[in-house]
Amino acid sequence: MPRRKGAPEVNAGSMADIAFLLLIFFLVTTTIETDAGLDRMLPPIEPPDTDVVIKQKNIFTVNINKNGQLLADEALMDIKDLRKAAMEFLDNGGDGSCDFCKGKRDASSSDNPSKAIISLKNDRETKYATYITVQNELVGAYNDLRNREAQRLYNRDFVQMESEYLNPETPSSVRDELKDKVKRIQELFPQKLSEAETSTSN
Template identity: 60%
Template sequence: MGRRATPEVNAGSMADIAFLLLIFFLVTTTIEKDKGIARQLPPKQEKQETPPPIKEKNIFIISINRSNDMLADNELMEVEDLRQAAIEFLDNGGDGSCTYCKGRKNPASSDNPDKAVITVKNDRESTYSMYIQVQNELVGAYNFLRDRESQRLYGWKFTEVNKAIDEGSYKGNIEKAKDRLKEIQKLFPMKLSEADTKQ
């Protein structure tokens, strides 16, 4: 009996199918964006200018050592208490020029939100998670104050409208909302500085 020839498989359309699957997965796959800390670096300056003098009472210093112990405004503090301490510092209104500040008006603390600076000093051996927790609490303090003022002035929360605009789900006049967001940011400008890390 003669040998039977093995039937050939028509693979001509395999390349087309693979190409279609590749296009399908490229179109339907979502690529997640990495989220980081939103910080804008200052522009590069050609000549060194002497920085304007800042009163010591307008600086809120946060120091973190290698054991992740935090010293905030010369007091040993837990991360959970940092947000409230930052709010009290920013909202103090010590010189009386801030009409919207609701703080204690302590003359020994910050004059007004425009002059208040928060500086963070990290030890090189402190953990990244501690750094992120501190940054989150400080941003949370600014957001709390901005939410309060936007609620008072416009009847909506700064963080909610800002998020809705970023996601493209804001229903309303976007340009007007962006202008109002900028006005709120001017009331409580985010002045965070990072000191050189210690050896």
């Protein structure tokens, strides 16, 4: 009786190489999602030469409770009205030193855009979506005013100028030209948006 042959052996010597190549392929072609987060730059830690006294009228306080209700300058307000109210505060020019402000020049409101501060405080149980919406409205108030001045001075939108300036692919000659313009607009309406420590509702 003839002897039966066993099953042919599979040469597994190159399997490790194939697995290694597949691993490299997936590492190179896979994109990893990154969280954008909030664009905030903390000021440098420098002790002030003198004690800075901030007048209460130069602070626009915004409080969000755990139910998503908004209290702006001690008055209930809808989120859709927040941007307009913030712009009126920033653009007030109460002390008359701002020659580009178009506000009411109310003596009981902010003196000057350089002195105006927006203070945001939220409850620990505030919904994240509400918090982000309020943030967007407040930053939008600054951007709208900056856009207005950029149009007046350079016939361009500030947001577009800033994004072009911050884009690393923008030629250095163009970035150098935009640097002074962007800085000038930022100095007209400096973004002074502070966040107070969160509180817990009882």
